[in-house]
Amino acid sequence: MTLNPADTAFRDRLSAVLPDDVFRPVEPRYLEEPRGRYAGQSALLALPRNTGEVATLIREAGEAGVGVVPYGGGTGLVGGQIAQDGPARLILSLERMNKVRDVYPDENVIVVEAGVILADVQAAADAVDRLFPLSLAAEGTARIGGNLATNAGGTGVLRYGNARDLCLGLEAVLPDGQIWNGLTRLRKNNTGYDLRHLLIGAEGTLGVITAAALKLFAKPPRRGTALLAVENPRAALDLLSLARSQLGEMVSAFELMHRQGFEFLTEALPDVRQPFETPPEWTVLIDVGLSADLDPATSLEKLFEAAMEAGLVQDGLVAQNQQQANEFWYIREMLPEANRRIGSISSHDISIPLGALPDFIAQGNAAIADIGAFRINCFGHVGDGNLHYNVFPMPGKSRSDHENARHAIKRAVHDLVDQMGGSISAEHGIGRTKVDDLERYGDPAKLSAMRAIKAALDPKGIMNPGAVLREA
Amino acid sequence: MTLNPADTAFRDRLSAVLPDDVFRPVEPRYLEEPRGRYAGQSALLALPRNTGEVATLIREAGEAGVGVVPYGGGTGLVGGQIAQDGPARLILSLERMNKVRDVYPDENVIVVEAGVILADVQAAADAVDRLFPLSLAAEGTARIGGNLATNAGGTGVLRYGNARDLCLGLEAVLPDGQIWNGLTRLRKNNTGYDLRHLLIGAEGTLGVITAAALKLFAKPPRRGTALLAVENPRAALDLLSLARSQLGEMVSAFELMHRQGFEFLTEALPDVRQPFETPPEWTVLIDVGLSADLDPATSLEKLFEAAMEAGLVQDGLVAQNQQQANEFWYIREMLPEANRRIGSISSHDISIPLGALPDFIAQGNAAIADIGAFRINCFGHVGDGNLHYNVFPMPGKSRSDHENARHAIKRAVHDLVDQMGGSISAEHGIGRTKVDDLERYGDPAKLSAMRAIKAALDPKGIMNPGAVLREA
Numbered sequence: 001m002t003l004n005p006a007d008t009a010f011r012d013r014l015s016a017v018l019p020d021d022v023f024r025p026v027e028p029r030y031l032e033e034p035r036g037r038y039a040g041q042s043a044l045l046a047l048p049r050n051t052g053e054v055a056t057l058i059r060e061a062g063e064a065g066v067g068v069v070p071y072g073g074g075t076g077l078v079g080g081q082i083a084q085d086g087p088a089r090l091i092l093s094l095e096r097m098n099k100v101r102d103v104y105p106d107e108n109v110i111v112v113e114a115g116v117i118l119a120d121v122q123a124a125a126d127a128v129d130r131l132f133p134l135s136l137a138a139e140g141t142a143r144i145g146g147n148l149a150t151n152a153g154g155t156g157v158l159r160y161g162n163a164r165d166l167c168l169g170l171e172a173v174l175p176d177g178q179i180w181n182g183l184t185r186l187r188k189n190n191t192g193y194d195l196r197h198l199l200i201g202a203e204g205t206l207g208v209i210t211a212a213a214l215k216l217f218a219k220p221p222r223r224g225t226a227l228l229a230v231e232n233p234r235a236a237l238d239l240l241s242l243a244r245s246q247l248g249e250m251v252s253a254f255e256l257m258h259r260q261g262f263e264f265l266t267e268a269l270p271d272v273r274q275p276f277e278t279p280p281e282w283t284v285l286i287d288v289g290l291s292a293d294l295d296p297a298t299s300l301e302k303l304f305e306a307a308m309e310a311g312l313v314q315d316g317l318v319a320q321n322q323q324q325a326n327e328f329w330y331i332r333e334m335l336p337e338a339n340r341r342i343g344s345i346s347s348h349d350i351s352i353p354l355g356a357l358p359d360f361i362a363q364g365n366a367a368i369a370d371i372g373a374f375r376i377n378c379f380g381h382v383g384d385g386n387l388h389y390n391v392f393p394m395p396g397k398s399r400s401d402h403e404n405a406r407h408a409i410k411r412a413v414h415d416l417v418d419q420m421g422g423s424i425s426a427e428h429g430i431g432r433t434k435v436d437d438l439e440r441y442g443d444p445a446k447l448s449a450m451r452a453i454k455a456a457l458d459p460k461g462i463m464n465p466g467a468v469l470r471e472a
Numbered sequence: 473m474t475l476n477p478a479d480t481a482f483r484d485r486l487s488a489v490l491p492d493d494v495f496r497p498v499e500p501r502y503l504e505e506p507r508g509r510y511a512g513q514s515a516l517l518a519l520p521r522n523t524g525e526v527a528t529l530i531r532e533a534g535e536a537g538v539g540v541v542p543y544g545g546g547t548g549l550v551g552g553q554i555a556q557d558g559p560a561r562l563i564l565s566l567e568r569m570n571k572v573r574d575v576y577p578d579e580n581v582i583v584v585e586a587g588v589i590l591a592d593v594q595a596a597a598d599a600v601d602r603l604f605p606l607s608l609a610a611e612g613t614a615r616i617g618g619n620l621a622t623n624a625g626g627t628g629v630l631r632y633g634n635a636r637d638l639c640l641g642l643e644a645v646l647p648d649g650q651i652w653n654g655l656t657r658l659r660k661n662n663t664g665y666d667l668r669h670l671l672i673g674a675e676g677t678l679g680v681i682t683a684a685a686l687k688l689f690a691k692p693p694r695r696g697t698a699l700l701a702v703e704n705p706r707a708a709l710d711l712l713s714l715a716r717s718q719l720g721e722m723v724s725a726f727e728l729m730h731r732q733g734f735e736f737l738t739e740a741l742p743d744v745r746q747p748f749e750t751p752p753e754w755t756v757l758i759d760v761g762l763s764a765d766l767d768p769a770t771s772l773e774k775l776f777e778a779a780m781e782a783g784l785v786q787d788g789l790v791a792q793n794q795q796q797a798n799e800f801w802y803i804r805e806m807l808p809e810a811n812r813r814i815g816s817i818s819s820h821d822i823s824i825p826l827g828a829l830p831d832f833i834a835q836g837n838a839a840i841a842d843i844g845a846f847r848i849n850c851f852g853h854v855g856d857g858n859l860h861y862n863v864f865p866m867p868g869k870s871r872s873d874h875e876n877a878r879h880a881i882k883r884a885v886h887d888l889v890d891q892m893g894g895s896i897s898a899e900h901g902i903g904r905t906k907v908d909d910l911e912r913y914g915d916p917a918k919l920s921a922m923r924a925i926k927a928a929l930d931p932k933g934i935m936n937p938g939a940v941l942r943e944a
Contacts, residue, residue, distance in 0.1 A: 106713055107826040151662050162660060164669075165637065178917035185825040187856040188634060189895040190623050190673055191910055192902060192940055193922045197636075197669030201662055218716040241578055244690040247763055249721045291719055294765055353657040354579040384659040423661040430664060438663055445650035449929060450665045456928030457921060468664055 003465060004065045005087035006044035013064060014046070017056055022046050030091050031082065034075060034138075038082040038432070043069070045091045051171060051179055051210045054092065058208065058462075059177030061090055067465040068092050070204035072146025073117065075138035077349070078431025080150065080203045080467045085432075089465070094145050097210060100124045108216040109168065109185045114145025114209050121214065130216035133160035137336055145209045151201035153427030155332075158383035159252045159289070160217065162427070164200040169213035172199055175206065175458035185213045198453070203429050204464040206457050220250065220289025224296025225325035228304065229280030229315040233358040233382070236284050239312045240383055243286060243303055250294075253287035254383035261335045261377050264392075268341035272334050273327060275317055284382075285332050287325075335379055339390055343399040345374065346409040347390040350417045351426035354385045360420055364389060367412040371405055386426040389413060414441065430468045439470070475937060476537045477559035478516035486518070486532055494518050494525060502563050503554065506547060506610075510554040510904070515541070517563045523643060523651055523682045526564065530680065530934075531649030533562055539937040540564050542676035544618025545589065547610035549821070550903025552622065552675045552939045557904075561937070566617050569682060572596045580688040581640065581657045586617025586681050593686065602688035605632035609808055617681045623673035625899030627804075630855035631724045631761070632689065634899070636672040641685035644671055647678065647930035657685045670925070675901050676936040678929050692722070692761025696768025697797035700776065701752035701787040705830040705854070708756050711784045712855055715758060715775055722766075725759035726855035733807045733849050736864075740813035744806050745799060747789055756854075757804050759797075807851055811862055815871040817846065818881040819862040822889045823898035826857045832892055836861060839884040843877055858898040861885060886913065902940045911942070 004010070011023070024045050031040030048054045061068045069083040071093040083089035094115035101111040105128040112121055118139040125132035134147060136154030146152075148170070152163045160166065169184035172195075182196060199207055230236045236256050243251050262279035265272050276283070286303075290296055300318045307313035319325040339347075352360045361378060368374055373394050380387040391409050393402055414424045418441045430438050439447070454461075454469055465471050476482070483495070496517050503512030520526045533540045541555040543565040555561035566587035573583040577600040584593055590611040597604035606619060608626030618624075620642070624635045632638065641656035644667075654668060671679055702708045708728050715723050734751035737744050748755070758775075762768055772790045779785035791797040811819075824832045833850060840846055845866050852859040863881050865874055886896045890913045902910050911919070926933075926941055937943050 104825075104827055106709060108716075109825075151666075153660050153662075157660060161637075164666070165633075174917055174921060176920075178920065180917040180921070181915050182918060184893060184895070186823045186893075186895050186898070188625050188629060188823045188853075188858045188898040190625075190897045190899055190901045191895055191906075191914060192673075192918065193678070193925060194623075194636070194669050194673050195918055195921055197666050198925075201664075201666050206665070218720050220720055221717075237578060244580075245693075248690050248692055248761075250763065289720075291722065291766070293771070294763070299765070351658045351660045353576075353581075355576055381660075386660045421656060421658075423656070423658050423663055425662045426658070426660040427662055429662045434663075442663060443653050445646055445652040446654060446664065446667055448648075448650065449646060449652070449667055452928040453665060453670075453925055456924040 003067045003087050003462065006066045006090045007088060010064050010066055011044055014057070014060055017060065018053060022048055022053060026091065029074060030071060030093070033079060033082055034077060038079045038084050040083045041088065043083045043089045043091050045093065047093050047096050049096045051173065054173045054208055054210050055177050055179050057090065057092055058173050058175065061462050062175065062177055062460055065460055066090055066462065068462050069464055070094065070149065070208045072143035072149070073138065073141045075142040076146065076150060076431060077428045078433040080429060080431030080464065082432065085466050092208060094143060101211065103128055104185065105130055107185055109213055110216055111183065111211065111213045112144055113211045114143065116144050118142045118144055118147055125216050129219060131219045132214060132216055134163055134166055137333065144212060148200050148209050148212055149202065149204050150429040153381065153386065155253050155255065155381060157381060158254055159249060164197055166215045167196060167200060167212055168215060170196045170199060170209055171211040172207045172209045175463045183211055183213050203431060203468050205454060205468050206463060221292040222290045222294060222296050223325065224288045224290065224300045225319040225328050226286050226300045226304065227275055227317045227328050228284045228286065228307065228313045229276070230282045230284055230313055232282060233361050235312045236282060236382055237354055237357065239284060239307050242307055242310065242312065246303055247288055247299065250288050250290050251286065252289045253285065255285040255332055255380065256382035257283045257285065257332065257335065257379045258377060260375055261338070261379050264338040264342050264377060265331065265334060268338040269334055272331065275328065275331070276315070280315060285328055339377060342392050344390045344392050345399045345402045346406050347388065348413045349426050349428045350387055350389055350422055350424060351385045352387065352417065352420055352422040356420045357382065357385060360416065360422070364413060364416055367416060368409060371408050371412060432467055435468065435470055475539045475559050475934065478538045478562045479560065482536050482538055483516055485536060486529070489528055489532065490525060494520055498563065501546065502543060502565070505551060505554055507549060510551045510556055512555045513560065515555045515561045515563045517565065519565045519568050521568045523645065526645045526680055526682055527649050527651050529562065529564055530645050530647065533934050534647065534649060534932055537932055538562055538934065540934050541936055542566065542621065542680045544615035544621070545610065545613045547614045548618065548622060548903060549900045550905040552901060552903030552936065554904065557938050564680060566615060573683065575600055576657065577602055579657055581685055582688055583655065583683065583685045584616055585683045586615065588616050590614045590616055590619055597688050601691060603691045604686060604688055606635055606638055609805065616684060620672050620681050620684055621674065621676050622901040625853065625858065627725050627727065627853060629853060630726055631721060636669060638687045639668060639672060639684055640687060642668045642671060642681055643683040644679045644681045647935045655683055655685050675903060675939050677926060677940050678935060693764040694762045694766060694768050695797070696760045696762065696772045697791040697800050698758050698772045698776065699747055699789045699800050700756045700758065700779065700785045701748070702754045702756055702785055704754060705833050707784045708754060708854060709826060709829065711756060711779050714779055714782065714784065718775055719760055719771065722760050722762050723758065724761045725757070727757040727804055727852065728854035729755045729757065729804065729807065729851040730849060732847055733810070733851050736810040736814050736849060737803065737806060740810040741806055744803060746803070747800065752787060757800055811849060814864050816862045816864050817871045817874045818878050819860065820885045821898050821900045822859055822861055822885070822894055822896060823857045824859065824889065824892055824894040828892045829854065829857060832888060832894070836885060836888055839888060840881060843880050843884060904939055907940065907942055
């Protein structure tokens with residue numbers, strides 16, 4: 001199927017049915033993305049103000065056979081939001097649909113439009129003494145519609161789940177321009193196929209999410225944080241089991257960091273205060289959110305002692321106050337920035353069955369060493385089996401010195417992930433970057449079902465063409 | 473599309489490719505269901521022993537244009553498992569695929585075949601000191617594949633979610649006979665459309681689930697139970713908020729029971745020991761699973777006192793030991809049996825946004841009173857907004873005296889549910905009973921998307937024909 005360009009004739013067609021101020025010139029930011037790996041082409045930009053306008057735009061695009069690229073906060077890391085290939089696209093930005101429609105504290109529900117910035121969803125929850133637990137580095141810019149379309153992860157997944165687990169209902173415009181009103185606040189609703197979960201994670205290829213009903217949670221009355229030094233990833237997993245046997249679901253986050261990350265901080269961001277004089281080989285950052293009757297420092301010290309006794313932990317620091325907790329988290333949050341400054345050759349957002357994770361790290365490091373001399377910064381949400389396994393040049397070299405090795409590195413990492421039953425995209429999605437990988441590693445039955453669903457719901461292929469699936 | 477019968481020619485065709493002992497005569501139990509409202513017709517019964525045999529059966533059925541009705545434990549309450557209409561079907565029972573394939577205690581994962589009985593999944597988890605929290609009345613008979621196909625609910629939803637929330641990965645045979653190997657143990661995996669969530673809740677109309685990777689949980693070290701008397705449903709919801717502010721996710725269950733239920737127990741099951749001398753208008757059964765540092769009785773008494781002070785609770789009993797806790801739960805578990813003996817005229821498995829629940833009960837009761845004099849037993853998983861709102865004859869009358877009123881009662885209840893943004897099927901599904909209701913109350917855009925998906929994945933319409941969607 002060949003799509004038509006979003007040209008002046010198409011613009012004229014839209015002008016006949018929509019007010020003029022829905023359209024704006026395309027600023028460069030709509031054509032760029034955070035890693036600088038894509039540059040979009042000329043396109044038409046629409047900024048609808050309500051669901052009706054979104055439906056009109058999609059319906060007109062369908063009739064004209066014009067491709068539509070939905071655009072949230074532009075923070076995606078796999079190029080899903082970039083109108084790169086083929087004829088000029090209609091970029092459909094949800095940024096004006098940024099209202100919190102309703103908050104239901106007694107129901108633990110918030111209803112928001114797709115263009116609300118993630119941090120604003122968190123703030124609206126906080127204003128009624130509730131927690132919206134989706135949390136990730138880009139939360140000040142990312143918009144909730146994009147978070148849902150990509151099923152975003154982040155640091156709260158261990159306790160609260162991925163974005164899809166936080167969503168009760170959706171309103172969306174389907175590729176034929178129909179508005180699906182699925183904005184229920186229900187916890188139980190078994191009435192046919194779950195379109196919500198089909199649109200979540202489809203990265204805008206099956207429709208545009210325009211609003212969502214999201215779960216809120218009681219704020220854990222007391223919070224505690226600790227940094228614990230472990231000898232190896234196996235010990236980190238045993239520590240996680242121990243923590244859960246003591247504290248159950250109150251374990252909120254469990255992040256693993258390799259020493260390399262601390263060394264990158266020293267190298268690239270020397271002002272960041274480091275907690276250990278000599279960084280341990282591996283460090284676990286653990287966060288707990290407790291009921292009012294439990295003291296965080298006491299609970300974490302009890303865990304620390306039990307872990308020392310079991311030989312799992314060599315050293316550790318329990319935050320004595322919120323400021324210290326923030327300092328611990330600041331280190332974790334600065335790792336991506338340090339990585340960016342060092343400049344990775346190849347980055348991998350992968351997940352591995354928990355039990356295979358230590359083997360993966362050992363075998364992955366060996367496979368990279370076979371290719372050449374590199375530095376590996378391995379860190380991530382290890383409680384979820386999600387690693388950011390990133391490969392960097394040795395000191396004195398830069399990523400541009402290793403252009404030739406990039407493909408071999410990526411292939412070696414992804415082949416190993418695949419062998420071990422892992423995922424080549426844990427939380428970032430497929431976008432445009434990983435379409436080839438999905439074809440290579442994806443289950444054939446699943447891929448053919450995906451193509452059948454895409455063809456059934458979007459027969460003209462107008463929705464985010466070239467993302468997730470190659471254009472038919 | 474007209475399907476062909478599973479006749480002797482089809483049986484001969486299957487015999488050419490499958491061993492003889494895959495087939496057995498159809499015992500009556502495969503053609504009946506718990507409420508006695510359906511009786512299936514003659515059919516062919518296959519009991520495959522592995523996924524390959526399931527794939528062969530589906531492929532052959534597709535080529536011959538024969539309808540396939542997947543069969544788990546036969547405990548569904550909406551006729552989804554009954555081969556009732558049209559030409560003779562192939563009943564595909566998963567009961568021989570009843571192996572626990574693997575248990576990964578450190579990963580909190582269990583991998584089971586679809587035919588494992590739910591109670592056996594629970595027992596396998598228990599054997600490694602873990603909890604599989606899906607729990608429902610039929611757990612001794614229901615099989616996990618059916619629980620997943622119908623997205624079963626039950627008493628653990630408040631804390632642990634519905635069946636879909638407990639599933640990490642699936643293996644399934646798609647309608648074209650392809651085996652989808654999606655049996656991942658990953659917590660994060662963003663690689664294309666979520667087929668898992670599409671098959672879960674599709675009630676066998678988009679394929680047959682053959683195995684699942686399921687989440688396990690740390691067992692809460694300490695458990696507590698209380699019965700608390702509240703004046704009305706609003707007070708029950710306020711009590712839930714209070715309980716969550718004190719105990720967060722450690723609130724495991726929160727069930728509401730109307731006095732009518734206790735009276736039915738007295739009438740139909742007089743041997744059941746009742747806790748209150750005079751049953752209160754409304755009773756809440758609350759269950760908490762706590763960390764080792766918290767004493768259940770103390771925590772619940774603290775909640776009790778705070779609720780008394782806030783005027784939410786009038787009376788209450790905190791279980792002092794496990795035996796007493798079991799007695800409290802026994803009452804809740806006997807309610808469906810008492811209902812069965814009294815004989816409901818019309819039963820409704822509905823959910824309502826929590827905030828609208830008190831209004832629903834008031835308006836529902838008024839609407840029923842407009843139709844005639846009836847007794848209403850309203851009870852359910854109120855923490856999830858899920859009510860079993862069942863209408864019974866007055867003493868001295870029987871359900872057969874009210875055949876004419878049944879339709880009006882159901883319509884009145886479902887219309888009100890719909891007006892209030894609720895669901896006409898909270899946890900039982902659509903099956904064959906509620907196909908008309910789904911057409912009446914379902915969102916048109918959703919229904920058309922469902923039909924498009926069904927046609928795309930199952931173009932011949934062989935999978936569970938007539939369930940969820942009317943045959944095309």
